[in-house]
Amino acid sequence: MKTIKIILGIITAFVVVFLATGLLIKETSYTTQIDINKPIEEVFETFSNSENIxxxxxxIKSFEVINETIGKTGSNYKIIIDNQGQDIEMTQRVIAYVKNEKVTLFFDAENMLKRDDYIFKEKNGITTITSNSSCQSESYLMACMFPYFKGTxxxxxxxxxxxxxTYIEERKPSIDNF
Structure with a gap:
Protein backbone atom coordinates (compact mmCIF):
# COMPACT_ATOMS: atom_id res chain seq x y z
CA MET A 1 0.00 0.00 0.00
CA LYS A 2 2.85 2.34 0.84
CA THR A 3 4.37 1.74 -2.64
CA ILE A 4 1.08 2.67 -4.33
CA LYS A 5 0.91 5.92 -2.33
CA ILE A 6 4.47 6.78 -3.36
CA ILE A 7 3.73 6.05 -7.03
CA LEU A 8 0.51 8.09 -6.91
CA GLY A 9 2.41 10.94 -5.20
CA ILE A 10 5.05 10.93 -7.95
CA ILE A 11 2.40 10.84 -10.70
CA THR A 12 0.51 13.69 -9.01
CA ALA A 13 3.70 15.76 -8.79
CA PHE A 14 4.39 15.25 -12.51
CA VAL A 15 0.81 16.23 -13.42
CA VAL A 16 0.96 19.36 -11.26
CA VAL A 17 4.32 20.40 -12.79
CA PHE A 18 3.00 19.75 -16.30
CA LEU A 19 -0.18 21.78 -15.73
CA ALA A 20 1.74 24.57 -14.00
CA THR A 21 3.94 24.89 -17.09
CA GLY A 22 1.00 26.30 -19.06
CA LEU A 23 0.33 28.88 -16.35
CA LEU A 24 3.95 29.97 -15.92
CA ILE A 25 5.28 29.86 -19.49
CA LYS A 26 3.03 31.67 -21.96
CA GLU A 27 5.45 31.70 -24.91
CA THR A 28 8.23 29.44 -26.13
CA SER A 29 11.05 31.37 -27.84
CA TYR A 30 14.23 30.27 -29.59
CA THR A 31 16.78 31.43 -32.17
CA THR A 32 18.26 29.78 -35.27
CA GLN A 33 20.96 31.08 -37.58
CA ILE A 34 22.72 30.23 -40.85
CA ASP A 35 25.54 31.69 -42.95
CA ILE A 36 25.06 31.52 -46.72
CA ASN A 37 27.94 32.10 -49.13
CA LYS A 38 25.98 34.43 -51.41
CA PRO A 39 25.29 38.18 -51.48
CA ILE A 40 22.39 39.48 -49.40
CA GLU A 41 20.38 40.57 -52.48
CA GLU A 42 20.36 37.02 -53.90
CA VAL A 43 19.62 35.40 -50.55
CA PHE A 44 16.80 37.81 -49.72
CA GLU A 45 15.23 37.52 -53.19
CA THR A 46 15.32 33.71 -53.07
CA PHE A 47 13.94 33.67 -49.52
CA SER A 48 11.15 36.13 -50.37
CA ASN A 49 10.02 34.45 -53.59
CA SER A 50 7.03 32.27 -52.62
CA GLU A 51 7.68 29.97 -55.60
CA ASN A 52 10.89 28.79 -53.90
CA ILE A 53 9.45 27.90 -50.49
CA ILE A 60 4.67 22.16 -47.89
CA LYS A 61 2.07 20.65 -50.22
CA SER A 62 0.58 23.92 -51.42
CA PHE A 63 1.15 27.64 -51.05
CA GLU A 64 -1.73 29.89 -52.14
CA VAL A 65 -1.91 33.67 -52.19
CA ILE A 66 -4.98 34.99 -50.34
CA ASN A 67 -4.03 38.62 -50.87
CA GLU A 68 -0.71 40.18 -51.70
CA THR A 69 -0.07 43.85 -51.04
CA ILE A 70 2.43 46.24 -52.56
CA GLY A 71 5.50 46.12 -50.36
CA LYS A 72 4.44 42.67 -49.04
CA THR A 73 3.58 43.87 -45.50
CA GLY A 74 0.00 42.79 -44.76
CA SER A 75 0.00 40.00 -47.38
CA ASN A 76 -1.79 36.76 -46.45
CA TYR A 77 -1.20 33.22 -47.68
CA LYS A 78 -2.78 29.81 -47.18
CA ILE A 79 -0.34 26.94 -46.71
CA ILE A 80 -1.06 23.22 -46.52
CA ILE A 81 1.62 21.11 -44.85
CA ASP A 82 1.98 17.34 -44.82
CA ASN A 83 2.60 16.42 -41.19
CA GLN A 84 3.37 12.69 -41.22
CA GLY A 85 0.51 11.92 -43.62
CA GLN A 86 -1.94 14.40 -42.10
CA ASP A 87 -2.67 17.69 -43.86
CA ILE A 88 -2.49 20.80 -41.70
CA GLU A 89 -3.86 24.08 -43.02
CA MET A 90 -2.27 27.29 -41.82
CA THR A 91 -2.35 30.94 -42.69
CA GLN A 92 0.72 33.10 -42.99
CA ARG A 93 0.67 36.88 -42.66
CA VAL A 94 3.60 39.16 -43.44
CA ILE A 95 3.90 41.54 -40.50
CA ALA A 96 7.08 43.32 -41.59
CA TYR A 97 9.06 43.39 -44.82
CA VAL A 98 12.18 45.52 -45.30
CA LYS A 99 14.05 44.49 -48.45
CA ASN A 100 17.47 42.96 -47.75
CA GLU A 101 17.04 43.51 -44.00
CA LYS A 102 14.05 41.85 -42.36
CA VAL A 103 10.96 39.69 -42.83
CA THR A 104 8.53 39.00 -39.98
CA LEU A 105 5.92 36.28 -40.51
CA PHE A 106 2.97 35.26 -38.34
CA PHE A 107 1.50 31.76 -38.67
CA ASP A 108 -1.84 30.47 -37.39
CA ALA A 109 -1.88 26.68 -37.56
CA GLU A 110 -4.52 24.74 -35.63
CA ASN A 111 -3.81 25.73 -31.99
CA MET A 112 -0.31 27.01 -32.75
CA LEU A 113 0.43 30.70 -33.17
CA LYS A 114 3.98 31.30 -34.35
CA ARG A 115 6.00 34.39 -35.13
CA ASP A 116 9.27 34.23 -37.08
CA ASP A 117 11.43 37.34 -37.28
CA TYR A 118 14.16 36.87 -39.93
CA ILE A 119 17.07 39.33 -39.87
CA PHE A 120 19.46 39.47 -42.86
CA LYS A 121 23.03 40.80 -42.59
CA GLU A 122 25.97 40.58 -44.99
CA LYS A 123 29.70 40.67 -44.33
CA ASN A 124 32.33 39.98 -47.00
CA GLY A 125 29.83 38.37 -49.38
CA ILE A 126 28.44 36.01 -46.73
CA THR A 127 24.82 36.55 -45.71
CA THR A 128 23.74 35.63 -42.20
CA ILE A 129 20.08 34.92 -41.53
CA THR A 130 19.04 34.99 -37.88
CA SER A 131 15.55 33.81 -37.04
CA ASN A 132 13.98 34.73 -33.70
CA SER A 133 10.90 32.58 -33.26
CA SER A 134 8.16 32.38 -30.66
CA CYS A 135 5.24 29.96 -30.30
CA GLN A 136 2.03 30.20 -28.33
CA SER A 137 -1.10 28.09 -28.23
CA GLU A 138 -4.78 28.88 -28.08
CA SER A 139 -5.24 25.60 -26.20
CA TYR A 140 -4.18 25.37 -22.55
CA LEU A 141 -2.97 21.76 -22.81
CA MET A 142 -0.91 22.55 -25.92
CA ALA A 143 0.57 25.56 -24.09
CA CYS A 144 1.66 23.14 -21.36
CA MET A 145 3.48 21.01 -23.95
CA PHE A 146 5.25 23.67 -26.05
CA PRO A 147 8.12 24.39 -23.62
CA TYR A 148 9.01 20.68 -23.64
CA PHE A 149 9.18 20.69 -27.46
CA LYS A 150 11.34 23.81 -27.77
CA GLY A 151 14.34 21.76 -28.94
CA THR A 152 12.21 19.99 -31.56
CA THR A 166 21.87 24.24 -49.76
CA TYR A 167 19.28 25.40 -52.29
CA ILE A 168 20.79 28.88 -52.69
CA GLU A 169 24.42 27.79 -52.79
CA GLU A 170 23.88 24.90 -55.22
CA ARG A 171 21.54 26.50 -57.72
CA LYS A 172 22.79 28.25 -60.81
CA PRO A 173 22.23 32.01 -60.81
CA SER A 174 19.48 33.18 -63.12
CA ILE A 175 19.90 35.90 -65.69
CA ASP A 176 17.67 38.13 -63.50
CA ASN A 177 20.37 38.13 -60.81
CA PHE A 178 22.86 39.91 -63.07
Missing amino acids: KKWIPE FQKQDQSYLNNLK
Whole structure:
Protein backbone atom coordinates (compact mmCIF):
# COMPACT_ATOMS: atom_id res chain seq x y z
CA MET A 1 0.00 0.00 0.00
CA LYS A 2 2.85 2.34 0.84
CA THR A 3 4.37 1.74 -2.64
CA ILE A 4 1.08 2.67 -4.33
CA LYS A 5 0.91 5.92 -2.33
CA ILE A 6 4.47 6.78 -3.36
CA ILE A 7 3.73 6.05 -7.03
CA LEU A 8 0.51 8.09 -6.91
CA GLY A 9 2.41 10.94 -5.20
CA ILE A 10 5.05 10.93 -7.95
CA ILE A 11 2.40 10.84 -10.70
CA THR A 12 0.51 13.69 -9.01
CA ALA A 13 3.70 15.76 -8.79
CA PHE A 14 4.39 15.25 -12.51
CA VAL A 15 0.81 16.23 -13.42
CA VAL A 16 0.96 19.36 -11.26
CA VAL A 17 4.32 20.40 -12.79
CA PHE A 18 3.00 19.75 -16.30
CA LEU A 19 -0.18 21.78 -15.73
CA ALA A 20 1.74 24.57 -14.00
CA THR A 21 3.94 24.89 -17.09
CA GLY A 22 1.00 26.30 -19.06
CA LEU A 23 0.33 28.88 -16.35
CA LEU A 24 3.95 29.97 -15.92
CA ILE A 25 5.28 29.86 -19.49
CA LYS A 26 3.03 31.67 -21.96
CA GLU A 27 5.45 31.70 -24.91
CA THR A 28 8.23 29.44 -26.13
CA SER A 29 11.05 31.37 -27.84
CA TYR A 30 14.23 30.27 -29.59
CA THR A 31 16.78 31.43 -32.17
CA THR A 32 18.26 29.78 -35.27
CA GLN A 33 20.96 31.08 -37.58
CA ILE A 34 22.72 30.23 -40.85
CA ASP A 35 25.54 31.69 -42.95
CA ILE A 36 25.06 31.52 -46.72
CA ASN A 37 27.94 32.10 -49.13
CA LYS A 38 25.98 34.43 -51.41
CA PRO A 39 25.29 38.18 -51.48
CA ILE A 40 22.39 39.48 -49.40
CA GLU A 41 20.38 40.57 -52.48
CA GLU A 42 20.36 37.02 -53.90
CA VAL A 43 19.62 35.40 -50.55
CA PHE A 44 16.80 37.81 -49.72
CA GLU A 45 15.23 37.52 -53.19
CA THR A 46 15.32 33.71 -53.07
CA PHE A 47 13.94 33.67 -49.52
CA SER A 48 11.15 36.13 -50.37
CA ASN A 49 10.02 34.45 -53.59
CA SER A 50 7.03 32.27 -52.62
CA GLU A 51 7.68 29.97 -55.60
CA ASN A 52 10.89 28.79 -53.90
CA ILE A 53 9.45 27.90 -50.49
CA LYS A 54 8.68 24.27 -51.40
CA LYS A 55 12.33 23.80 -52.32
CA TRP A 56 13.54 24.39 -48.78
CA ILE A 57 10.50 23.38 -46.71
CA PRO A 58 9.68 19.95 -48.16
CA GLU A 59 6.54 19.39 -46.06
CA ILE A 60 4.67 22.16 -47.89
CA LYS A 61 2.07 20.65 -50.22
CA SER A 62 0.58 23.92 -51.42
CA PHE A 63 1.15 27.64 -51.05
CA GLU A 64 -1.73 29.89 -52.14
CA VAL A 65 -1.91 33.67 -52.19
CA ILE A 66 -4.98 34.99 -50.34
CA ASN A 67 -4.03 38.62 -50.87
CA GLU A 68 -0.71 40.18 -51.70
CA THR A 69 -0.07 43.85 -51.04
CA ILE A 70 2.43 46.24 -52.56
CA GLY A 71 5.50 46.12 -50.36
CA LYS A 72 4.44 42.67 -49.04
CA THR A 73 3.58 43.87 -45.50
CA GLY A 74 0.00 42.79 -44.76
CA SER A 75 0.00 40.00 -47.38
CA ASN A 76 -1.79 36.76 -46.45
CA TYR A 77 -1.20 33.22 -47.68
CA LYS A 78 -2.78 29.81 -47.18
CA ILE A 79 -0.34 26.94 -46.71
CA ILE A 80 -1.06 23.22 -46.52
CA ILE A 81 1.62 21.11 -44.85
CA ASP A 82 1.98 17.34 -44.82
CA ASN A 83 2.60 16.42 -41.19
CA GLN A 84 3.37 12.69 -41.22
CA GLY A 85 0.51 11.92 -43.62
CA GLN A 86 -1.94 14.40 -42.10
CA ASP A 87 -2.67 17.69 -43.86
CA ILE A 88 -2.49 20.80 -41.70
CA GLU A 89 -3.86 24.08 -43.02
CA MET A 90 -2.27 27.29 -41.82
CA THR A 91 -2.35 30.94 -42.69
CA GLN A 92 0.72 33.10 -42.99
CA ARG A 93 0.67 36.88 -42.66
CA VAL A 94 3.60 39.16 -43.44
CA ILE A 95 3.90 41.54 -40.50
CA ALA A 96 7.08 43.32 -41.59
CA TYR A 97 9.06 43.39 -44.82
CA VAL A 98 12.18 45.52 -45.30
CA LYS A 99 14.05 44.49 -48.45
CA ASN A 100 17.47 42.96 -47.75
CA GLU A 101 17.04 43.51 -44.00
CA LYS A 102 14.05 41.85 -42.36
CA VAL A 103 10.96 39.69 -42.83
CA THR A 104 8.53 39.00 -39.98
CA LEU A 105 5.92 36.28 -40.51
CA PHE A 106 2.97 35.26 -38.34
CA PHE A 107 1.50 31.76 -38.67
CA ASP A 108 -1.84 30.47 -37.39
CA ALA A 109 -1.88 26.68 -37.56
CA GLU A 110 -4.52 24.74 -35.63
CA ASN A 111 -3.81 25.73 -31.99
CA MET A 112 -0.31 27.01 -32.75
CA LEU A 113 0.43 30.70 -33.17
CA LYS A 114 3.98 31.30 -34.35
CA ARG A 115 6.00 34.39 -35.13
CA ASP A 116 9.27 34.23 -37.08
CA ASP A 117 11.43 37.34 -37.28
CA TYR A 118 14.16 36.87 -39.93
CA ILE A 119 17.07 39.33 -39.87
CA PHE A 120 19.46 39.47 -42.86
CA LYS A 121 23.03 40.80 -42.59
CA GLU A 122 25.97 40.58 -44.99
CA LYS A 123 29.70 40.67 -44.33
CA ASN A 124 32.33 39.98 -47.00
CA GLY A 125 29.83 38.37 -49.38
CA ILE A 126 28.44 36.01 -46.73
CA THR A 127 24.82 36.55 -45.71
CA THR A 128 23.74 35.63 -42.20
CA ILE A 129 20.08 34.92 -41.53
CA THR A 130 19.04 34.99 -37.88
CA SER A 131 15.55 33.81 -37.04
CA ASN A 132 13.98 34.73 -33.70
CA SER A 133 10.90 32.58 -33.26
CA SER A 134 8.16 32.38 -30.66
CA CYS A 135 5.24 29.96 -30.30
CA GLN A 136 2.03 30.20 -28.33
CA SER A 137 -1.10 28.09 -28.23
CA GLU A 138 -4.78 28.88 -28.08
CA SER A 139 -5.24 25.60 -26.20
CA TYR A 140 -4.18 25.37 -22.55
CA LEU A 141 -2.97 21.76 -22.81
CA MET A 142 -0.91 22.55 -25.92
CA ALA A 143 0.57 25.56 -24.09
CA CYS A 144 1.66 23.14 -21.36
CA MET A 145 3.48 21.01 -23.95
CA PHE A 146 5.25 23.67 -26.05
CA PRO A 147 8.12 24.39 -23.62
CA TYR A 148 9.01 20.68 -23.64
CA PHE A 149 9.18 20.69 -27.46
CA LYS A 150 11.34 23.81 -27.77
CA GLY A 151 14.34 21.76 -28.94
CA THR A 152 12.21 19.99 -31.56
CA PHE A 153 10.88 23.31 -32.90
CA GLN A 154 14.38 24.76 -33.01
CA LYS A 155 15.83 21.68 -34.73
CA GLN A 156 13.08 21.75 -37.38
CA ASP A 157 13.54 25.47 -38.11
CA GLN A 158 17.32 25.00 -38.28
CA SER A 159 16.85 22.19 -40.81
CA TYR A 160 14.74 24.53 -42.97
CA LEU A 161 17.50 27.16 -42.88
CA ASN A 162 20.05 24.46 -43.75
CA ASN A 163 17.85 23.44 -46.71
CA LEU A 164 17.65 27.09 -47.81
CA LYS A 165 21.44 27.38 -47.65
CA THR A 166 21.87 24.24 -49.76
CA TYR A 167 19.28 25.40 -52.29
CA ILE A 168 20.79 28.88 -52.69
CA GLU A 169 24.42 27.79 -52.79
CA GLU A 170 23.88 24.90 -55.22
CA ARG A 171 21.54 26.50 -57.72
CA LYS A 172 22.79 28.25 -60.81
CA PRO A 173 22.23 32.01 -60.81
CA SER A 174 19.48 33.18 -63.12
CA ILE A 175 19.90 35.90 -65.69
CA ASP A 176 17.67 38.13 -63.50
CA ASN A 177 20.37 38.13 -60.81
CA PHE A 178 22.86 39.91 -63.07
